[in-house]
Amino acid sequence: MSIETTTAASPAPIKKKGGWGRDKIYSNLSYLTMVLPGAIFLLLFNYLPMPGILLAFKTYRLSRPPEGYWLQNKFFYSLLNSPWSGFENFRYLTLPTNIDSTLTYIRNTVVYNLVFMVIGLVLSVLLAVLIFELTNRFMAKLYHSIFFLPFFISWIVVAYVVYALGSNMGIINSIIVPMGFEKLEVYKTAAAWPIIFVVANIWKYTGNGSIIYLATITGIDRELYEAAAIDGAGKWKQFMHITLPHLIPIIVLLQILAVGRIFGSDFDMFYTLPNGAALVKDVTYTLDVFVYNMLRSSTPIGYPSAAAFVQSVVGFVLILVTNFIVRKTRPELALF
DSSP, rough: OOOOOOOOOOOOOOOOGGGGGGHHHHHHHHHHHHHHHHHHIIIIIIIGGGGGGGGGGGGGOOOOOOOOOOOOOOHHHHHHSSOTTHHHHHHHHSSSEEEEEEEHHHHHHHHHHHHHHHHHHHHHHHEEEHHHOSSSSHHHHHHHHHHHGGGGGGGGHHHHHHHHHHHHHHHHHHTTTTTTTTOOOOGOTTTTHHHHHHHHHHHHHHHHHHHHHHHHHSSSHHHHHHHHHHOOOOOHHIIIIHHHHHHHHHHHHHHHHHHTTTTTTHHHHHHHHTTGGEEEEHHOOOOHHHHHHHHHTTTOOOOHHHHHHHHHHHHHHHHHHHHHHHHHOGGGOOOO
16 A cells, blocks of 8 residues: 655745846946946036036136135035126026027028928938948948948048139139139138038038848848839838838927927037137027137136026927927827
């Protein structure tokens, strides 16, 4: 006679969770490591300078902290102890002697950004589609690398190229003057600079802007294109009914962020390419150049701080308004 003995299964040990979500940190350590450089950059250049906002509302006076004071840094001591001026610094931008210049700089900043947004979007999407349609993957990578390369070239180098081409003794004049044409003086011709800026912006940023669109297109299921081709859809219909609907979410997201930067500008481009030419100031100066020139002059530091503060506030409001409009029309495409 056999006796069967049964033992109750012992319960599985309960895994203790580490404090402060340590288990989640370990499981996502690789992703957190990738985010860390961007987070550090954001902290150093976006959050730490935020106390400087006070400069826009104070009459800043540099002074030495007294001996034994807990804060010995001259800048921060002066920032905390300078008298409040309210909105006096903002009124400087609207003085009768400055209002025309301020409106001109605002016009240049907004119009250039709108042109860059529209043209940049169209050309970046077009480049991404063309590269994706290349059957030879080696050539596709080669072409994309060629278009992406200008993004790494400094605007200083580009400024020297513009000077070599368009100066009085430049390459263009050395070609057209012997042919009987009038000398082209780029640094005295205001009408030439909108074209120069647009061409330079396209040349430098189109390749970089196409990367995210190309990545999105690459992720689209190829069976959709094969089914469309079997049904007789050409390349244009495939783009309109397959590619574009997949691109719209990322297009909307990037345009919402671009609208927030519409009162900012590419300072390096607008400052270096004109090479300080005063005769074309009305079409080359933007708000960022205006703020920088005020910082270089004897203007009280509160004035450029007020201008920069207005830029930031307007950009933030534009993002909220644009996102609100998108959320009301297409909630699934809203940023938040």
